[in-house]
Amino acid sequence: MDNAHMIGVVESYMRAFNEQDMSIIQAMYASDAIVEDPVGSDPYVGYDAIMAFYEGAIANGPSLSLNGQVRCAGNSAAFPFQAKVGDLTINIIDVFEFNDEGKVSHMRAYWGPDNMTQG
Amino acid sequence: MDNAHMIGVVESYMRAFNEQDMSIIQAMYASDAIVEDPVGSDPYVGYDAIMAFYEGAIANGPSLSLNGQVRCAGNSAAFPFQAKVGDLTINIIDVFEFNDEGKVSHMRAYWGPDNMTQG
Numbered sequence: 001m002d003n004a005h006m007i008g009v010v011e012s013y014m015r016a017f018n019e020q021d022m023s024i025i026q027a028m029y030a031s032d033a034i035v036e037d038p039v040g041s042d043p044y045v046g047y048d049a050i051m052a053f054y055e056g057a058i059a060n061g062p063s064l065s066l067n068g069q070v071r072c073a074g075n076s077a078a079f080p081f082q083a084k085v086g087d088l089t090i091n092i093i094d095v096f097e098f099n100d101e102g103k104v105s106h107m108r109a110y111w112g113p114d115n116m117t118q119g
Numbered sequence: 120m121d122n123a124h125m126i127g128v129v130e131s132y133m134r135a136f137n138e139q140d141m142s143i144i145q146a147m148y149a150s151d152a153i154v155e156d157p158v159g160s161d162p163y164v165g166y167d168a169i170m171a172f173y174e175g176a177i178a179n180g181p182s183l184s185l186n187g188q189v190r191c192a193g194n195s196a197a198f199p200f201q202a203k204v205g206d207l208t209i210n211i212i213d214v215f216e217f218n219d220e221g222k223v224s225h226m227r228a229y230w231g232p233d234n235m236t237q238g
Contacts, residue, residue: 039192071229072233
């Protein structure tokens with residue numbers, strides 16, 4: 001998988017939230033994708049479940065920004081970022097796995113209570 | 120999985136490299152573990168293969184330091200860090216998956232050429 005493509009998808013993912021643009025999310029996911037957000041919770045399986053999850057997530061109005069390099073390896077990209085919703089900041093690491101068509105086939109979000117700060 | 124345990128293992132992993140202490144690596148891995156470093160390369164499967172890999176890696180003398188929070192989710196911990204070998208710096212994200220005994224059963228390291236800087 002081409003690193004420039006994967007980094008581009010990560011950057012457009014930030015923009016999808018910051019501009020509340022669901023069309024970016026719609027274009028990036030494979031039809032049979034799986035989303036674990038956070039890892040350890042029940043996964044969202046398949047396109048429709050994933051889109052419903054993101055419609056809710058984007059409606060909360062979080063702003064996202066990378067706070068470290070995107071790390072590309074094999075068909076995956078891992079990246080650290082901050083999500084801010086009101087005065088709540090969450091430090092997250094996402095891992096995107098890509099299929100041969102360059103669509104995200106598996107997304108895992110790593111974050112928990114220790115990664116939240118208020119104010 | 121207890122977050123404090125997982126964070127402790129991550130911190131001791133940094134120390135294993137910085138103090139060239141293989142006993143830390145020996146204690147943290149499950150006998151049937153898998154290591155992908157970097158993701159996309161042939162995995163190291165099983166305890167002996169993994170120990171041989173780390174003996175070589177630690178002998179290179181890299182110093183490791185976290186450059187962001189450890190993100191714990193479910194039975195996993197994801198963390199961003201820097202590895203410095205001579206004047207080469209590599210930005211890496213590792214993901215540790217833990218088994219019920221608190222041992223690392225799967226390790227994935229995300230890094231590539233874009234994450235290396237010299238000088």
